Structures are given as structure tokens and as C-alpha cells.
Amino acid sequence: MLDDTRARKKKKKAVIAILIDALGWELVKKYKVFSDIADYRTGLKTILGFSSSAVPTVLSGVSGDKMELWNSVYYSPQTSPYKWLKRFEWVPEPLKENRYSRFLIRQFSRRMAKHRGYFSDFAIPVKYLPQFDLCEKRNIYSPGGLIGNQSIFDDLERIQKKYKVYSYVQGASDEHIFSKVNNDIINSTSDVFYLYLCQLDAFLHAHVNEPEKVKQKIRWYERQVTNLVENAQNHYCNIVIHIFSDHGMVPIKSTVDMITTIQELGFIEGKDYAVMYDSTMARFWFMNGKCRNAITQKLFELEYGNIVSDTILKEEGAFFEDRRFGEIIFLMQPGTLICPSYMSYAPVPGMHGFSPDDPDMEASYLSNVVPNVQPRHIRDIKRTVLNTI
Ligand SMILES: [Zn+2]
Structure with missing residues (x-):
């Protein structure tokens, strides 16, 4: 009862x-x-x-x-919340590239762009920030x-x-x-x-x-x-x-300094090409054909990752017609990290963002x-x- x-x-x-x-x-x-x-x-x-x-x-x-969003950072100099920084290109690098100035740049850019939600510049060098916009997160x-x-x-x-x-x-x-x-x-x-x-x-x-x-x-x-x-x-x-x-x-087994490998090809980042080094992928946009050919050739030679085909991107729901997230997307082998990257300066023991397989x-x-x-x-x-x- x-x-x-x-x-x-x-x-x-x-x-x-x-x-x-x-x-x-x-x-x-x-x-x-x-x-x-x-x-x-x-x-x-x-x-x-x-x-x-x-x-x-x-x-x-x-x-x-289908949601118009993917990785946090995409190439869009016209809409970049950091485009005002271009007027300060003459300022010496060490004055811009430190914790305090990065903090101020982030606060000011966020306010200028009226960005709501999460807002971060990760570890993208200040001189390349005006190339990128951030997916707005509500x-x-x-x-x-x-x-x-x-x-x-x-x-x-x-x-x-x-x-x-x-x-x-x-x-x-x-x-x-x-x-x-x-x-x-x-x-x-x-x-x-x-x-x-x-x-x-x-x-x-x-x-x-x-x-x-x-x-x-x-x-x-x-x-x-x-x-x-x-x-x-x-x-x-x-x-x-x-x-x-x-x-x-995924447990990390090795890291590679991909930034140096690409820079050694001799092209000028920001003028010949733009790149976002996420920790498990490198996403490239090109301003001229010569640079595109040379970097593409180099990416084919690198054994620690692969260029993701459009077929795979479509299958995985990550294909964007306007290529805003990358004209070429180079994905690292599971367990190998790009380090340093534009996401973080130091390696971490575990990461995701590798192949879903x-x-x-x-x-x-x-x-x-x-x-x-x-x-x-x-x-x-x-x-x-x-x-x-
Ligand atoms: Zn995580």
C-alpha cells in the first residue's frame, strides 16, 4: 500500500x-x-x-x-575582424607579437566586429590575422x-x-x-x-x-x-x-614542423598563399598558379598526410563550393600533429580532428x-x- x-x-x-x-x-x-x-x-x-x-x-x-560552419577559422580578408590591423603593418613584429598586444588586439577586434560567442585568434601570427574570419558561435x-x-x-x-x-x-x-x-x-x-x-x-x-x-x-x-x-x-x-x-x-605519436617545410619552398605567405595550420590539417588558399603548383607538388611528396579529395569532403559533409575553408585541405595521418601550428605552440598528448575512419x-x-x-x-x-x- x-x-x-x-x-x-x-x-x-x-x-x-x-x-x-x-x-x-x-x-x-x-x-x-x-x-x-x-x-x-x-x-x-x-x-x-x-x-x-x-x-x-x-x-x-x-x-x-548544411549548417555553413566547419572549422573555426576561414579565409576572408574582406570580412576579417582583424582587417584594421593592416594599417599597422609598419609596427615592428615584436611589439605586436606578445601576450599583451594579442590580448588587446583580440578585445578590440571582437568589439569592432560585434562578434558574439566564442572569439579566439588561437596562435595565428598577428601579421596573418587580417586574412581570416571566424565562424560566429551563438x-x-x-x-x-x-x-x-x-x-x-x-x-x-x-x-x-x-x-x-x-x-x-x-x-x-x-x-x-x-x-x-x-x-x-x-x-x-x-x-x-x-x-x-x-x-x-x-x-x-x-x-x-x-x-x-x-x-x-x-x-x-x-x-x-x-x-x-x-x-x-x-x-x-x-x-x-x-x-x-x-x-x-587519438594518442599523439609524433609531431612535424610543417610550417618550416612549406616556408622553405620560398613563397611569401600572405602574398603568394594563405594557410591555416590547424593541428591535424593544413588548409591552403593560393594567389598565383606557380605557388599553387609548387605547394601541391610538395604536399603529394609528404608521407605524413594526404590531400583530402572533393569526393571525401562531400561524403564527410565538409565540402564548401566557395572553398572558404581551404582550396586544398591536407590531413595528417592519425597520431601525427603539426607542431607548432596556428592552433597551439606546444604539442599535446592527445588530439582529434583526424580521419573519421x-x-x-x-x-x-x-x-x-x-x-x-x-x-x-x-x-x-x-x-x-x-x-x-
Ligand atoms: Zn578537444
Whole structure:
């Protein structure tokens, strides 16, 4: 009798969707993580690119080329928020290329361009900044966050579901997010709880090669999710849990100084060509045919990577007709990093952004219910979650 009364007081159904950035399928298999919570487990193919397009793909179910976004930086001198810097070309390099001036340049450029959201110049040399624009990022964890596209939050609004979203955007750590959700599970009337947890990604970039530390970190997430599910079981009759990621993490085995290799060809960067050295790819734009031929020839000779064909770019949802993200995209072999690059000065033990076919790049999907249609790609996550609501 007492049990019946308690059961009647419980809310009906909670759908808990947890995006754990960089929780790769290899990691899930190796540590058998979440095995008590989620019987259904599969690897998912990720996209070619970084979190800047992988997370929006998870949220929207469409590829970067359909959302007009891909890597953070693209060639566009006309719209560059840094174009005002061209008037200061006469200023000696050391005066511009230091922490303080970079900070001021970033603040001023952001204000001039009225850029909202994330804004970074990474490690792009100041003299090349006026060539580049940045994909503007709104808060993608809210309705209307993906320009011209429907994210799962737009769908939840449309079907008038009560939901709550948690991410670092509100300044919360993963630990803080778990404690907030546990509180809301008790006190709110929401049916859907969507968590984006970003800190495993940063941890794996730094520690992917340290199995004991990785194991401890993964077990911490497992404990938090287990507590969350137990808490939810006390307050809801039916719990559906989805745990998934946007990509995996590849251990770095070697680095190459590609910048010097290209500079040794003797062409002038900024005049003959422009290049963005992301850590796992080099993206080139050319101002003359001679330079294009020489650099293309050199790229064919380099054994540590390959030029990505248009066919592959189209297959991977990363083909842009106007080539704003690169006339030629050179992708490194998994495990080899361009270092230094225009993304960072120092090497890191782990990186993603390699070929989506590499096993360490594979993302994961785990659930306590078997989906109607098996998800195979991170594009399928939105549909899979919505089908349970
Ligand atoms: Zn990352």
C-alpha cells in the first residue's frame, strides 16, 4: 500500500541525454564503462573536423556543410575582424607579437566586429590575422542557436516539452552540472534533461597516454551518472538514459614542423598563399598558379598526410563550393600533429580532428533502451533521443 502511494507520487518519465565530449568508443570498450546503466552500446562514426562542427552536428543531426560552419577559422580578408590591423603593418613584429598586444588586439577586434560567442585568434601570427574570419558561435545550447537549422532544442520547443539544458556556457564545471541536475530531478517538472559535459575532452588532450589517470576519470563520470540515474528512479516511473559523444581522442605519436617545410619552398605567405595550420590539417588558399603548383607538388611528396579529395569532403559533409575553408585541405595521418601550428605552440598528448575512419576517432552511443533504428553516425543522435521523448 505504501509502495503504491509512493509510485503515484512519482513523475511519469524522464529522458536524460548526456553528451560527454571525447568519450570515444575505444575508451568505452576498454573500460567497459557504464555497463550497469546502459546495455545498448555502439560506436558511431564522427565527422571530419573538430568540435566546432561535431557538437552542432550532434545537436542538429545535419553536417557542417548544411549548417555553413566547419572549422573555426576561414579565409576572408574582406570580412576579417582583424582587417584594421593592416594599417599597422609598419609596427615592428615584436611589439605586436606578445601576450599583451594579442590580448588587446583580440578585445578590440571582437568589439569592432560585434562578434558574439566564442572569439579566439588561437596562435595565428598577428601579421596573418587580417586574412581570416571566424565562424560566429551563438549559444548552441539554446533554441535558435544554429543559424538556419533546427537543433534538438528547437524541436523540444515545437513539441512543447519541458526540458532543461546544462553546459559550460553558464560557467558550470561538469561536477557543478551533475549537482544541478540532481537538484532539478527532485524539484522540477521537466521531462527532458540535456547535459553537455566538456571537461573529459580537456583531460584526455593532456592525459590520454596515462591509463591509470584515464581510468579514474572515466570511473568518476560513471559514478556521477549512476547516482543521477538512482536519484531519477526515486522521482520518475520511467527513465530513459542516452550517453553519447561527438568524437574520440587519438594518442599523439609524433609531431612535424610543417610550417618550416612549406616556408622553405620560398613563397611569401600572405602574398603568394594563405594557410591555416590547424593541428591535424593544413588548409591552403593560393594567389598565383606557380605557388599553387609548387605547394601541391610538395604536399603529394609528404608521407605524413594526404590531400583530402572533393569526393571525401562531400561524403564527410565538409565540402564548401566557395572553398572558404581551404582550396586544398591536407590531413595528417592519425597520431601525427603539426607542431607548432596556428592552433597551439606546444604539442599535446592527445588530439582529434583526424580521419573519421581511425578507430580512436570513433564516438560512442549507450542507452538503457534499444533504439528503433540503430544509430551509426553522430548525425543519428538527435533522432535517436527524440524517438524516446
Ligand atoms: Zn578537444
